[in-house]
Amino acid sequence: MRIKLKIILLSILSLLFFVSRSEAALEIERGPIYGALKKALPFENLEFAGYLKNETALRIAGGFDEFMKEANIAQLATEYTFNDNIQFFSILRWFYDSTFDLENKYSRDPKWESKSNKKLRFPEKMQWLRECYLDILTDRLDLRLGKQQVVWGTADGVRILDLVNPLDYREWTLKDYLDSRIPLWMINAEAQIMLNGQLQLLLIPDYEANYYPPAGAPFTLRTVEIGSRAIPGITTMTINQKPAHQLEHTKVGLRWRSIIQRRAFEYTLNYLNTYDFASSAYTAFTVPPPTVFVTRRAERIQIFGGTFSKSITEGILLPGLAKGWTLRGELAYITGGAMNYGTDTSIQGTADTDQLNYVFGFDKSFFTNWQFSFQFIQMRAKAREDFNKARFTLLNGATRGPLDKVETTLTLMLATDFLHEKLKPQILILYGDDNDWRISPKVSYEISDQWLAAAGVHVFEGKEQHLNGQFDKNDQIFFELKYTF
Amino acid sequence: MKKIVLLVLAMMLLANFAYADLEYFQIYKPKAGMSADQIMEIKYFNKYSLFAHGYESIGDVVFIEKDGSKRNRRFLRQRIILGRKSDDLSYKDLVMFTQPTSVKGLATLTWNYMNPKRDQDVWLWLPSLRKIRKVSASQADDSFMGGDFTTEEITSRKFSDETYKLIGEESFKGYTSIYDGKAYHKDEPCYVIECTPVRSPWYYSKRITYVSKNFGGNMLDEIYDPNGKLYRTIFRGWIIINVNGKDYPAQDRVEGHNLRTGHKTVIIFDEIKFDQDLTEDIFTQKTLMRQRW
Numbered sequence: 084m085r086i087k088l089k090i091i092l093l094s095i096l097s098l099l100f101f102v103s104r105s106e107a108a109l110e111i112e113r114g115p116i117y118g119a120l121k122k123a124l125p126f127e128n129l130e131f132a133g134y135l136k137n138e139t140a141l142r143i144a145g146g147f148d149e150f151m152k153e154a155n156i157a158q159l160a161t162e163y164t165f166n167d168n169i170q171f172f173s174i175l176r177w178f179y180d181s182t183f184d185l186e187n188k189y190s191r192d193p194k195w196e197s198k199s200n201k202k203l204r205f206p207e208k209m210q211w212l213r214e215c216y217l218d219i220l221t222d223r224l225d226l227r228l229g230k231q232q233v234v235w236g237t238a239d240g241v242r243i244l245d246l247v248n249p250l251d252y253r254e255w256t257l258k259d260y261l262d263s264r265i266p267l268w269m270i271n272a273e274a275q276i277m278l279n280g281q282l283q284l285l286l287i288p289d290y291e292a293n294y295y296p297p298a299g300a301p302f303t304l305r306t307v308e309i310g311s312r313a314i315p316g317i318t319t320m321t322i323n324q325k326p327a328h329q330l331e332h333t334k335v336g337l338r339w340r341s342i343i344q345r346r347a348f349e350y351t352l353n354y355l356n357t358y359d360f361a362s363s364a365y366t367a368f369t370v371p372p373p374t375v376f377v378t379r380r381a382e383r384i385q386i387f388g389g390t391f392s393k394s395i396t397e398g399i400l401l402p403g404l405a406k407g408w409t410l411r412g413e414l415a416y417i418t419g420g421a422m423n424y425g426t427d428t429s430i431q432g433t434a435d436t437d438q439l440n441y442v443f444g445f446d447k448s449f450f451t452n453w454q455f456s457f458q459f460i461q462m463r464a465k466a467r468e469d470f471n472k473a474r475f476t477l478l479n480g481a482t483r484g485p486l487d488k489v490e491t492t493l494t495l496m497l498a499t500d501f502l503h504e505k506l507k508p509q510i511l512i513l514y515g516d517d518n519d520w521r522i523s524p525k526v527s528y529e530i531s532d533q534w535l536a537a538a539g540v541h542v543f544e545g546k547e548q549h550l551n552g553q554f555d556k557n558d559q560i561f562f563e564l565k566y567t568f
Numbered sequence: 569m570k571k572i573v574l575l576v577l578a579m580m581l582l583a584n585f586a587y588a589d590l591e592y593f594q595i596y597k598p599k600a601g602m603s604a605d606q607i608m609e610i611k612y613f614n615k616y617s618l619f620a621h622g623y624e625s626i627g628d629v630v631f632i633e634k635d636g637s638k639r640n641r642r643f644l645r646q647r648i649i650l651g652r653k654s655d656d657l658s659y660k661d662l663v664m665f666t667q668p669t670s671v672k673g674l675a676t677l678t679w680n681y682m683n684p685k686r687d688q689d690v691w692l693w694l695p696s697l698r699k700i701r702k703v704s705a706s707q708a709d710d711s712f713m714g715g716d717f718t719t720e721e722i723t724s725r726k727f728s729d730e731t732y733k734l735i736g737e738e739s740f741k742g743y744t745s746i747y748d749g750k751a752y753h754k755d756e757p758c759y760v761i762e763c764t765p766v767r768s769p770w771y772y773s774k775r776i777t778y779v780s781k782n783f784g785g786n787m788l789d790e791i792y793d794p795n796g797k798l799y800r801t802i803f804r805g806w807i808i809i810n811v812n813g814k815d816y817p818a819q820d821r822v823e824g825h826n827l828r829t830g831h832k833t834v835i836i837f838d839e840i841k842f843d844q845d846l847t848e849d850i851f852t853q854k855t856l857m858r859q860r861w
Contacts, residue, residue: 273854397685
């Protein structure tokens with residue numbers, strides 16, 4: 084424990100030392116790193132910003148004696164302006180999570196030295212290139228060409244229509260989606276059809292599957308953990324099928340977004356023809372020798388959906404009634420996908436399945452400087468193929484636990500600020516209808532324009548068959564220190 | 569007698585209504601003999617630049633702690649004034665934060681309405697979410713950006729939120745800036761008006777405001793807590809910008825001072841421009857999404 088504490092302190096202090104040492108040498112409004120970069124890259128049309136950040140998380144169970152994360156992150160965003168209409172933008176991010184060197188259970192197990200598992204420690208291949216695109220902007224048409232993330236929907240912390248980019252689940256859904264979405268190469272065109280009406284077209288030749296951490300990692304999904312268990316006398320072969328980089332596999336997205344000006348009622352209509360980032364698993368058993376073939380296939384799916392949002396600025400029905408509330412909603416109907424069915428932990432087969440997912444959100448500022456946000460979320464899955472429903476149910480893709488016909492989740496976020504927005508406490512509570520909980524209080528503090536600190540706790544509660552309950556033993560306390568420039 | 573009282577009341581209401589309908593894109597200045605209500609109508613008209621078609625500036629918000637340490641926020645602001653009865657739109661505002669990095673890219677689009685009982689509609693572009701969120705308008709007494717002003721003092725207070733009483737005329741004694749130490753508006757002739765909030769109880773019991781006779785802008789607010797004790801001041805510095813032969817009054821600084829905590833907040837507006845042919849299609853979500861950071 085003492086050694087680990089020393090390493091934490093060492094990481095933080097090295098960061099401080101690096102920065103403060105430079106600060107003594109240069110006194111520039113945006114700090115020494117910015118000053119040094121500006122000096123090294125003296126291009127008039129080049130603008131940049133970035134940060135250095137330390138993220139540390141300790142497992143609460145067992146006396147805070149295990150790192151779940153000890154990551155140092157450096158990010159640099161650059162923007163080069165050719166003229167008012169053409170700009171280039173990129174974000175480079177590098178990280179090192181020393182957890183896999185500090186904890187004996189990782190450092191002494193050769194499997195964590197494998198190429199595929201090293202991506203938990205360092206960026207793999209082009210992962211360091213977070214975004215890289217060219218913007219061509221005109222009055223009527225904006226073109227964004229390159230690696231990027233596109234976000235659809237109005238929901239917070241849950242992905243209903245936000246399905247354009249895959250997700251990196253190395254920390255489950257604890258990280259901001261901005262950091263966990265996997266950017267894709269694409270063409271993103273947005274045309275201004277009318278004053279408050281825009282049509283967006285996405286052409287996405289690139290494909291990446293969601294990233295699920297391997298068995299034994301801090302946030303391994305239960306389904307991965309179960310799948311990794313060896314069955315005596317039986318060999319398991321996994322075949323991954325993903326769409327090739329061919330024109331016919333290009334994914335297509337369309338979104339119409341409009342505001343009805345008189346009522347300030349905003350809505351979108353969305354369509355996405357894509358591949359499922361969470362591959363469906365098809366199993367086959369052969370003898371001899373006894374072998375289970377698991378084929379993981381990315382299904383071609385179609386998503387139809389829409390969103391709305393409306394602030395009550397005068398009152399509903401009566402003057403002043405519900406004034407100050409913002410209502411928002413989002414719906415996605417997903418067809419063409421497939422899900423496993425069976426009993427808890429045991430897959431019996433795979434069935435074509437449609438899903439209907441939706442969320443309603445209610446937001447308001449209360450009292451003085453208190454923000455309240457509540458969401459009601461339902462997810463319905465219906466198999467289009469017959470199977471023995473008396474014995475089996477559809478299975479949750481993340482936990483391999485039985486899935487209800489309707490899964491309901493409620494979320495509540497409360498946030499406020501003190502000391503002139505320097506101190507910002509907030510709490511996020513997620514409740515699933517199977518008594519499945521996550522409670523995440525967090526406090527962030529702005530030390531200065533450039534230094535930010537945060538601390539918090541993630542508490543998971545529930546049965547292992549459910550989304551948060553599967554991490555019941557993963558309660559953690561976390562600390563963040565960020566230097567921006 | 570009853571009829572006469574009703575007639576007088578009706579006339580007063582009509583008079584109020586008329587002043588509430590000052591014509592957009594005209595310049596108004598206080599005149600001798602005007603009532604407190606008339607002067608304050610002009611003051612609100614000038615505060616939101618409703619005499620112009622468009623407005624742009626670069627703003628710096630500086631938070632000054634009691635120990636003198638400072639934090640900054642820099643933003644670009646654009647406004648198009650519409651005064652359009654057909655869809656009730658008074659003006660649209662775009663505010664885009666450019667510094668420091670922790671807030672860089674944050675942007676808001678606000679629609680403001682002619683109907684005084686209608687709240688603003690606000691869209692917020694959150695770079696950390698990469699999406700636009702429709703957000704509820706802040707509570708009127710929420711702190712504006714964490715500074716020494718409330719939201720209503722900077723963005724949403726309307727003429728009908730208070731009642732007014734003219735309590736005197738004088739030469740403004742001048743205001744020494746808490747930011748640069750210079751004296752502003754010394755000997756400016758002004759009206760002294762007592763403003764009482766319609767809401768009660770409210771976070772202030774009254775404010776005394778000093779409105780310039782020359783350009784109709786309020787220079788200083790002395791704000792009293794519910795117990796009647798002076799606890800905050802807000803100073804607004806004004807400049808006159810000549811645009812195509814017309815003199816437009818523009819605020820170039822707002823300084824808030826909390827007398828209890830010693831905390832100060834200063835907003836400096838720089839590079840103020842009017843009527844630069846801004847078009848309404850800039851004030852759309854597409855512009856918000858162009859913020860990349």
